[in-house]
Amino acid sequence: MNFLFRLLIIFIIPLSVFSQVAEVTIENLNARMDRIRDYSADALIKSDIPLIKILPVRATIYFKQKNKFRIKSKGIAILPKQGFLDLSELLSGKENYTALFSGFDVIGNYRSEIITILPAGDTTDLILAKLWIDPTGYLVRKSQITTRTNGTITIDYTYNNQNKFGLPDSMIFTVDVKKFKIPKGVATDINKISSEEEKKPTSKTGKIFIQLTNYQINKGLSDEVFQK
Amino acid sequence: MLLKSTYNEFIKIAAKPRSYLGLAAITILVGVILFALKVDGLSFISFVTASFEQTLSFEGNILNGNLVAFIVLQMLIIHIPLLVALVTGDLVSGEAAMGTIRMLASKPISRTQLLLSKFIAGGTYTLLIIIWLGIMSVLFGKLLFGSGDLMVLNSDGLVILPQSDINWRYLCGFAVAFLALLTVSSLSICLSCFTENSIGPIVTTMAIIILFTIIGTLDVRIFDKIRPFLFTTHMASWRSFFEEPVPMKDIYRSIFILIGHNILLLAISLNKFNNKDITS
Amino acid sequence: MSEKIIEVQNITKQFGTFEAVKNVSFTVYKGDVFGFLGPNGAGKSTTLRCILSLIKPNNGKVFIFGKTLAESRREVLSKIGCIIEKPDFYKYLSAEKNLEIFSRISGTYSDKNSIYKMLDFVGLNGREKDKVAGYSHGMKQRLGIAQALLHNPDLIILDEPTTGLDPQGIIDIRNLILQLKSEHNKTILLSSHQLSEIEIIANRMVIINKGKSIIEGNVDQLLNSEDLIVNLEIDNVELSAQIIAQSFKNVQVLSVNSNQLQLAINKSEVPELTKKLVDSQVRIFAIESKRKLEDYFIKIVNN
Numbered sequence: 001m002n003f004l005f006r007l008l009i010i011f012i013i014p015l016s017v018f019s020q021v022a023e024v025t026i027e028n029l030n031a032r033m034d035r036i037r038d039y040s041a042d043a044l045i046k047s048d049i050p051l052i053k054i055l056p057v058r059a060t061i062y063f064k065q066k067n068k069f070r071i072k073s074k075g076i077a078i079l080p081k082q083g084f085l086d087l088s089e090l091l092s093g094k095e096n097y098t099a100l101f102s103g104f105d106v107i108g109n110y111r112s113e114i115i116t117i118l119p120a121g122d123t124t125d126l127i128l129a130k131l132w133i134d135p136t137g138y139l140v141r142k143s144q145i146t147t148r149t150n151g152t153i154t155i156d157y158t159y160n161n162q163n164k165f166g167l168p169d170s171m172i173f174t175v176d177v178k179k180f181k182i183p184k185g186v187a188t189d190i191n192k193i194s195s196e197e198e199k200k201p202t203s204k205t206g207k208i209f210i211q212l213t214n215y216q217i218n219k220g221l222s223d224e225v226f227q228k
Numbered sequence: 229m230l231l232k233s234t235y236n237e238f239i240k241i242a243a244k245p246r247s248y249l250g251l252a253a254i255t256i257l258v259g260v261i262l263f264a265l266k267v268d269g270l271s272f273i274s275f276v277t278a279s280f281e282q283t284l285s286f287e288g289n290i291l292n293g294n295l296v297a298f299i300v301l302q303m304l305i306i307h308i309p310l311l312v313a314l315v316t317g318d319l320v321s322g323e324a325a326m327g328t329i330r331m332l333a334s335k336p337i338s339r340t341q342l343l344l345s346k347f348i349a350g351g352t353y354t355l356l357i358i359i360w361l362g363i364m365s366v367l368f369g370k371l372l373f374g375s376g377d378l379m380v381l382n383s384d385g386l387v388i389l390p391q392s393d394i395n396w397r398y399l400c401g402f403a404v405a406f407l408a409l410l411t412v413s414s415l416s417i418c419l420s421c422f423t424e425n426s427i428g429p430i431v432t433t434m435a436i437i438i439l440f441t442i443i444g445t446l447d448v449r450i451f452d453k454i455r456p457f458l459f460t461t462h463m464a465s466w467r468s469f470f471e472e473p474v475p476m477k478d479i480y481r482s483i484f485i486l487i488g489h490n491i492l493l494l495a496i497s498l499n500k501f502n503n504k505d506i507t508s
Numbered sequence: 509m510s511e512k513i514i515e516v517q518n519i520t521k522q523f524g525t526f527e528a529v530k531n532v533s534f535t536v537y538k539g540d541v542f543g544f545l546g547p548n549g550a551g552k553s554t555t556l557r558c559i560l561s562l563i564k565p566n567n568g569k570v571f572i573f574g575k576t577l578a579e580s581r582r583e584v585l586s587k588i589g590c591i592i593e594k595p596d597f598y599k600y601l602s603a604e605k606n607l608e609i610f611s612r613i614s615g616t617y618s619d620k621n622s623i624y625k626m627l628d629f630v631g632l633n634g635r636e637k638d639k640v641a642g643y644s645h646g647m648k649q650r651l652g653i654a655q656a657l658l659h660n661p662d663l664i665i666l667d668e669p670t671t672g673l674d675p676q677g678i679i680d681i682r683n684l685i686l687q688l689k690s691e692h693n694k695t696i697l698l699s700s701h702q703l704s705e706i707e708i709i710a711n712r713m714v715i716i717n718k719g720k721s722i723i724e725g726n727v728d729q730l731l732n733s734e735d736l737i738v739n740l741e742i743d744n745v746e747l748s749a750q751i752i753a754q755s756f757k758n759v760q761v762l763s764v765n766s767n768q769l770q771l772a773i774n775k776s777e778v779p780e781l782t783k784k785l786v787d788s789q790v791r792i793f794a795i796e797s798k799r800k801l802e803d804y805f806i807k808i809v810n811n
Contacts, residue, residue, distance in 0.1 A: 049284070050385070051280075051384070051385030051386060052280070052284075052385055052386045052387075052388070053385065053386070053387045053388065053472045054386075054387075054388035055388070055389075055390055055393075055472075057377075057390075059287070071287050072287075073287050073288050074288070074376075074391070075288050075376060075377035075388075075390050075391055076286055076287065076288040076289075076290055076376065076377040076379055076388050077286075077287040077288055078284050078285075078286060078287075078388070079284065079285050079287060080283065080284060080285070081281070081282070081283055081284055081285045149282055150282055150283045151283070153283075175283050175284065176283060177283065179279055179282060179283070180279050180280055180283075181279045229582075229613075229615060232612045232613060232615070232617075233612075233613055235612065236609045236612055236613060239601075239605065239608075239609060240598060240601070240609070243598070243600050243601050243605070244600060245600070326596055326597075326598065326599070327593070327594070327596030328596050328597065328598060330562060330592050330593065330596065331592075331595070331596060331597075331610065331655070332610075332613060333560075333561075333562055334560045334562060334585065334588070334590050334592065335585060335610065335613045335614050336581070336582040336583075336584075336585035336586035336613075336614055336615060337582070337585075337613050338581060338582070503564070505523075505557075505562070505563035505564060506557065506562040506563060507557070507562075507563060
């Protein structure tokens with residue numbers, strides 16, 4: 001009995017401690033995020049995705065609490081389907097997740113806490129999220145989201161001008177492209193025999209680089225901006 | 229005299245009801261495609277982008293006039309040869325069937341000029357067909373769907389071309405498509421020199437196109453050596469202008485081969501027509 | 509001798525193994541209405557096509573205005589107006605548009621007035637805007653002549669221009685041809701399979717049969733020859749043949765029937781022959797004479 005009690009202490013106390021550390025970090029992160037009511041920023045989107053050739057595209061990103069997000073571009077812009085709102089939505093209510101401290105890691109030159117987020121319940125598409133948070137300014141240096149449908153998306157963040165709001169200057173999305181394929185028979189390029197076969201990507205991941213400049217924070221954004 | 233004879237050919241083409249068949253067919257076909265895309269274009273696109281859209285989202289107006297024009301061209305360009313041959317295949321043999329070739333050949337004009345005027349008129353008609361296809365697809369496409377970046381599905385993946393970088397591609401694409409259709413025109417006129425009925429050259433032209441296309445698409449090693457020299461292999465070269473980077477070397481080769489075909493067909497036609505006994 | 513307009517020298521044309529024209533030669537002089545006579549299938553159209561270089565002869569030469577078409581095609585053809593076989597037009601175009609096309613290609617089109625004048629000349633005024641598809645054969649024939657005359661040619665080649673026409677149409681076309689010769693001094697080469705037509709219109713002629721030219725000359729001389737074919741219907745054929753053999757060395761017995769003799773005889777010997785036969789108690793029931801050429805031609809045609 002004594003042994004069992006000790007064993008329980010050994011496992012539960014650290015878990016509880018890890019959970020507390022993670023929650024404090026997340027609370028700090030949320031508190032800083034709450035300071036942003038809305039923002040807009042100019043984005044330069046570059047992509048390096050197998051099977052997709054696209055030149056850099058200029059766009060404008062709009063965000064408004066609590067979960068309004070929109071990208072406007074004159075031309076066609078390719079963005080990851082997940083990664084912008086998923087985390088903020090998940091982290092907006094404590095009941096939605098369980099956060100666990102999973103150790104330290106160095107991202108760039110920044111020692112970061114690794115926080116693992118487990119969504120409550122099993123109905124969400126998101127299975128697991130990991131955040132690498134720089135505890136000095138509570139900046140997310142890296143995040144990793146694993147979903148049921150789209151595999152894993154990793155995002156690397158760099159900060160410069162908007163540190164105090166925790167808004168990045170650049171983001172690099174690394175997406176899973178294993179499932180990409182060119183539909184058979186659609187590309188009717190008779191010059192190329194291979195077009196009749198399904199083309200698969202040569203690399204398993206693709207990258208999308210977003211540079212963000214000209215932030216306009218808390219200037220008041222109308223809801224109409226988010227209407228498509 | 230060549231210009232006068234060419235002008236005569238224009239009058240004849242303009243007066244034939246069948247000349248308007250091609251223009252009407254293009255108008256109806258493009259109209260149907262534009263209507264279908266307007267009603268259910270997004271599902272057509274999602275069929276293409278489905279595998280990408282699980283992971284990525286495409287922002288911006290994808291179903292725009294540029295894409296619509298591209299879809300229209302891709303769908304129709306393989307059918308246009310029939311519309312061209314319908315008129316050009318009749319230019320010499322139709323006159324033989326009517327007996328008017330006898331009247332023309334006894335006038336003070338050389339047979340070379342007479343045939344050249346038919347080639348020029350056939351080429352001009354082909355140009356007209358291409359221009360009309362361009363107007364219908366690009367202009368009406370943009371009017372109905374607006375403009376925007378062009379997302380093209382090539383055999384090696386999706387290419388997204390910025391709006392500002394598209395017009396020249398369409399112009400060059402149409403120019404190469406014209407050259408390909410000009411080859412069809414030359415082929416049908418050439419065949420037209422060998423017969424004295426209207427239907428023969430039209431049917432034979434289409435049969436040759438179908439045969440060459442089958443040879444071109446069959447992945448059989450025995451055809452590997454001849455495939456690059458078949459004009460049908462280069463009929464879709466207009467599409468290369470929508471690749472990134474543009475494979476100029478391939479396009480130049482296609483242009484060279486298509487021009488070569490035209491010169492060869494013209495030479496065969498001139499030789500046949502100049503030495504032909506007009507017995508009709 | 510006046511200027512040679514067409515000189516056909518030994519032209520031969522073979523289609524595969526079939527020899528359509530064999531060494532045909534004749535000459536058309538300035539101002540001639542030259543009859544090119546022969547039964548259907550004799551090679552008339554083929555010869556005319558060879559003259560106009562529509563088909564290339566295997567052998568022989570054709571000089572028109574002293575030149576070959578190979579060396580001066582434009583110059584020579586600009587002086588020729590023709591209808592070969594039958595006039596064919598763009599049925600989907602009006603008569604006026606058709607003439608405009610042929611006039612432009614002849615290098616003479618200036619305005620529509622000349623076209624209207626020509627349509628008026630051939631009696632098609634009021635129908636200029638009608639599509640040729642609605643024209644009768646006679647109207648097409650007139651339109652054909654209009655296109656042949658439109659550029660005011662010196663030489664007109666007409667291939668069986670009255671074929672398929674009604675009697676009035678035939679008379680109209682004949683009058684038109686005579687008018688062209690007399691009023692406009694055109695040289696006309698006219699093919700026909702009817703001797704009567706040539707007799708009425710032509711001043712010179714050549715007869716062609718099975719691709720060969722048989723005889724060429726002045727129509728009056730050929731048709732009014734003193735050499736006749738005479739059929740005698742008599743009661744004593746044997747006695748008559750004996751008398752002819754003994755007394756008329758120049759008369760040739762062509763055929764002998766039970767009561768008929770066919771003779772080739774000079775017109776001047778006919779009275780003496782009949783007198784001799786009557787004196788010899790031969791009873792003559794009928795004498796029928798034909799000009800030798802006509803008979804000859806009929807034999808060709810019947811063959």
